[in-house]
Amino acid sequence: MRTIGHFIGGREVEGKSGRFADVFEPMTGEVQAKVALASKAEMRAAVLNAAEAQVAWGNTNPQRRARVLMKFLEIANRDYDKLADCLAREHGKTVPDAKGDIQRGLEVIEFACGIPHLMKGEYTEGAGPGIDIYSMRQALGVVAGITPFNFPAMIPMWKFGPAIACGNAFILKPSERDPGVPMMLAALMIEAGLPPGILNVVNGDKEAVDAILDDEDIKAVGFVGSSPIAQYIYERAAATGKRAQCFGGAKNHAIIMPDADMDQTVDALIGAGYGSAGERCMAISVAVPVGKTTADRLMEKLIPRVESLKIGTSVDPSADFGPLVTKEAVDRVKNYVDIGIKEGATLAVDGRGFKMQGYENGFYMGGCLFDNVTKDMRIYKEEIFGPVLSVVRAHDYEEALALPSDHDYGNGVAIFTRDGDAARDFAAKVNVGMVGINVPIPVPIAYYTFGGWKKSGFGDLNQHGPDSIRFYTKTKTVTARWPSGVKEGAEFSIPLMK
Numbered sequence: 001m002r003t004i005g006h007f008i009g010g011r012e013v014e015g016k017s018g019r020f021a022d023v024f025e026p027m028t029g030e031v032q033a034k035v036a037l038a039s040k041a042e043m044r045a046a047v048l049n050a051a052e053a054q055v056a057w058g059n060t061n062p063q064r065r066a067r068v069l070m071k072f073l074e075i076a077n078r079d080y081d082k083l084a085d086c087l088a089r090e091h092g093k094t095v096p097d098a099k100g101d102i103q104r105g106l107e108v109i110e111f112a113c114g115i116p117h118l119m120k121g122e123y124t125e126g127a128g129p130g131i132d133i134y135s136m137r138q139a140l141g142v143v144a145g146i147t148p149f150n151f152p153a154m155i156p157m158w159k160f161g162p163a164i165a166c167g168n169a170f171i172l173k174p175s176e177r178d179p180g181v182p183m184m185l186a187a188l189m190i191e192a193g194l195p196p197g198i199l200n201v202v203n204g205d206k207e208a209v210d211a212i213l214d215d216e217d218i219k220a221v222g223f224v225g226s227s228p229i230a231q232y233i234y235e236r237a238a239a240t241g242k243r244a245q246c247f248g249g250a251k252n253h254a255i256i257m258p259d260a261d262m263d264q265t266v267d268a269l270i271g272a273g274y275g276s277a278g279e280r281c282m283a284i285s286v287a288v289p290v291g292k293t294t295a296d297r298l299m300e301k302l303i304p305r306v307e308s309l310k311i312g313t314s315v316d317p318s319a320d321f322g323p324l325v326t327k328e329a330v331d332r333v334k335n336y337v338d339i340g341i342k343e344g345a346t347l348a349v350d351g352r353g354f355k356m357q358g359y360e361n362g363f364y365m366g367g368c369l370f371d372n373v374t375k376d377m378r379i380y381k382e383e384i385f386g387p388v389l390s391v392v393r394a395h396d397y398e399e400a401l402a403l404p405s406d407h408d409y410g411n412g413v414a415i416f417t418r419d420g421d422a423a424r425d426f427a428a429k430v431n432v433g434m435v436g437i438n439v440p441i442p443v444p445i446a447y448y449t450f451g452g453w454k455k456s457g458f459g460d461l462n463q464h465g466p467d468s469i470r471f472y473t474k475t476k477t478v479t480a481r482w483p484s485g486v487k488e489g490a491e492f493s494i495p496l497m498k
Helices: 040-058 062-078 080-091 095-112 154-165 180-191 206-214 227-239 262-278 292-307 327-343 397-406 420-429 466-471
Strands: 002-004 006-008 011-013 020-025 030-036 123-128 131-139 142-146 169-173 199-201 218-224 243-247 252-256 284-289 346-349 368-371 388-391 412-416 434-437 473-481
Touching (some): 011 180, 020 080, 040 206, 062 095, 095 154, 154 466, 169 206, 180 199, 206 227, 252 262, 262 284, 262 292, 262 388, 262 412, 284 292, 327 346, 420 434
Parallel strands (some): 169 199
Antiparallel strands (some): 006 011, 006 199, 346 368
16 A cells, blocks of 8 residues: 655655554545654654755745746646546545646746746835835745645645745645645656755644644744634744734625526536535535525526536546545535434435445535525534535525625625626625625635635735735845935934935
8 A cells, every 4th residue: 555755855755653644535435545644853854954945945036936836837737637636536526626726726836936026125216315215025934834635736836836936945734635646746846946845745633733833943834724723723823923824614605686697696506516525615505595586496496406416436527526535524514414404404405315336435425405594503604515505595685795794704705696786785895805796616816815704714914816925925124325425423313214
C-alpha cells in the first residue's frame, strides 16, 4: 500500500512520528494509502528549513518570482488530467468537477503572476521642503495555510500562490483525507524552478495545526474549514501575534422572486445544490421562493429533477455527482435528514437508501429535498455539507431578504429575478459577503476577493485578489530628506510638511 509522507526542502520525505491516517477511495470505500501525521518536531524542522530558504527568495526580484509561477502554470496544465484523476479518486467528486477545482486554483496563480505590479508601493515627491515619502511592500517571512478536504487543489493554490509571489516561504497543512494533489503541486513547483524550502507540505492532524499556531517563526496563517475551528484558529493565532484569515461554514440561500425564469432557476439550484455532493462552502443549501404560487411552481419542477439525478463513480463522465468523502460524512448527512423529519419538515425526495450497484461499500447517497422548512429548525440553522436542499417559503420580499441577513452564516447568497430594481436593492441590503444575481454560486474571479461575513469569516482580509497581497506583505513607509539646503538646528516639535 502506498505511503504518503511530507514534502520538505524540495523533496518527499518519510514521516517520523509513527502515526498515520487512512486515505480512502470514496467510490469503492477501500483504503488506498496511508498518510503520515506530523509531530510538532517535524513541523518545527519544516519551518526552520523554510525560514532559511526564504531569505534569498525574498530578495529575488518580483519579476523572477513571477516567472516561476508562469512555468508552474505550463507544467500544471501538462499534468491536468493526472491531477484531476488523483483528486477525484481521493475526494470523490467527478473528474469534470475535479478539473474545475484545479482550474479555479490556477486562475489565482495567473493573478499572482502580476506580482511586479501588485507589490508596487506609493511615492510622493516634495511632500515637504526637500522631503519625499514613499512606501514599499515586503514579505512577512514564513507563512502557513491549513486547507480543507473539499477543494484539495483550489484552496492550497489560493493561498500559496500569492504568498510565494510576495516573497514568503509557505507551510501547507492540507487535509489528511486527500493529500495526494497538494503533494503533486509541491513537486510541480520545484520542477518549475521554485527553490527548495519555499513550499513545504506537512501532513497532519490537530497536533500539526497547533504546532503551526504556536511556532513563533510563522507570521501569518490562513484557514478554511468549519466555523468552530476557524474561530479557534483565529483566536489562538491572534494570541500569539500572528495575522490570520479564517473562513468557516455556510448556509447559502437562493431567493426566487415571482418573476424569475423558473426553468433557469431550477437548473441553477440543481447544479449549485447537488454538485460535488453538496460538499462545497458555496453550495446552495436553502431555496427561498417568494409567495405560495412561486413555491408551488418551484417544487413542481424541482422534485422530478432531484429524483432523476445521476449518482455515479468519480470517474463516470456522465455522473451528476459522485460519493461523499468518507462513511462518517454519509452518516452525518443521513442523521441531519432524520432530524429534519423529526422537526416536521416535509421530505419530498429521500435519497438515503441509494446504493451504487457494484460499489456497495462506496460512500454514496442520493439527493434529498425538503419542503416547508422553517428558520427554527436545525436543518436550516446548521451546515449539512451534503446533497440536501431545503425549501423555506417566504410570504414576501422583505421576509426573503431577512432570512440570509439574519442567519449566523454569511458566505454567499443569490437572487433570481428579472427585476433590476429588486436585484439592486437586494445586493445593497443583504447582510452577506458574496452576492449572485441570477448566478447561483457567486465565487468572484481571481482578481476580486473571496470572503464571507459573520460566522463564515474571521479576519479583516479575504482570499485572493488585492486582499491576498495585503495579507502576505507588510508595508514600510519611508520619509526622506537630503542634507543639501536643509536649515541647521534642532527641532523639538512634530515636523510639519510645510
